[in-house]
Amino acid sequence: MSRASMMMMMMPMSVKSVAVLLLAMACCCVCEPQANADCGGPSSSCSSLCLCCLSKDVAMVVEKLKTLESRLEENQRVVGVLRGQPRVAFSAALRDSGGGNVGPFSVATPLKYKRVFSNTGSSYNPSTGVFTAQVKGMYFFRFSMFSNTIGHSNSIVSLMKNGERLTSVWDTTGADGHDMGSNAVVIAMEMGDNAYVELLANRMVFDEYMNYNTFSGFLLFPM
Incomplete structure (x- = not known):
């Protein structure tokens, strides 16, 4: 099982949809071995380079989505408290x-x-x-x-x-x-x-x- 696939299995459903979209773009990835040397070196294959770099992008997006979800949950909690608070x-x-x-x-x-x-x-x-x-x-x-x-x-x-x-x-x-x-x-x-x-x-x-x-x-x- 590839690293990208394992990451998807561990993600919450709200994040998986974005990850699937990004991975689906792998088939359209334009390989530039020199520009992506840090992902596996110039000798790496086209597909491995694309998946390697794309998995890093997915990881970044996942972290950002988790942060946004956390903030949204906190905002919803505060709104819930305010709605339930007596108004005087x-x-x-x-x-x-x-x-x-x-x-x-x-x-x-x-x-x-x-x-x-x-x-x-x-x-x-x-x-x-x-x-x-x-x-x-x-x-x-x-x-x-x-x-x-x-x-x-x-x-x-x-x-x-x-x-x-x-x-x-x-x-x-x-x-x-x-x-x-x-x-x-x-x-x-x-x-x-x-x-x-x-x-x-x-x-x-x-x-x-x-x-x-x-x-x-x-x-x-x-x-």
């Missing part, structure tokens, strides 16, 4: 109509972001302003705040997780009342954990159709 993402603005200040309230109050841009997974509740994790995982949250108080700024908001303050944005100094800020976190959440943006007591924020105040989040990956 939301984004909302504070007002769905009108404009003006929200607050002040006598106690710290969750802000209700009523204009929902997206809510894949239905984990955000615009009636309460609270996001409730339905999937255990690592999450990203971002929020923005706008202060438009004339005379003296008076705005403080915080991102809360289960009642615990994580990070804040504030503007309580200066005569100008047109200031804006934002903040973000990446946190682990268990099923049932909640996250929301809280307006501190006796503070206020301003919003209108321009949607300055927003609250967004999404699942980075489940755990």
Whole structure:
């Protein structure tokens, strides 16, 4: 049994078809003993030279095909994981109509972001302003705040997780009342954990159709 035939028997079916095509071309091979001296020397026969060099070409093609097949399998695995991964993402603005200040309230109050841009997974509740994790995982949250108080700024908001303050944005100094800020976190959440943006007591924020105040989040990956 020739070396080329043995190689074909060991190849996967997806590779064999290409190898058969290349070997079939042997009958049309143009022999150039001097140019192919490294395959068997100038004294080698025409057929042995062609098969020798062609088998090397087949081996190269086989290795390249194996690499491509490996990459394809990995890509298919990643796509499969992504398709099976829970999809959780939301984004909302504070007002769905009108404009003006929200607050002040006598106690710290969750802000209700009523204009929902997206809510894949239905984990955000615009009636309460609270996001409730339905999937255990690592999450990203971002929020923005706008202060438009004339005379003296008076705005403080915080991102809360289960009642615990994580990070804040504030503007309580200066005569100008047109200031804006934002903040973000990446946190682990268990099923049932909640996250929301809280307006501190006796503070206020301003919003209108321009949607300055927003609250967004999404699942980075489940755990």
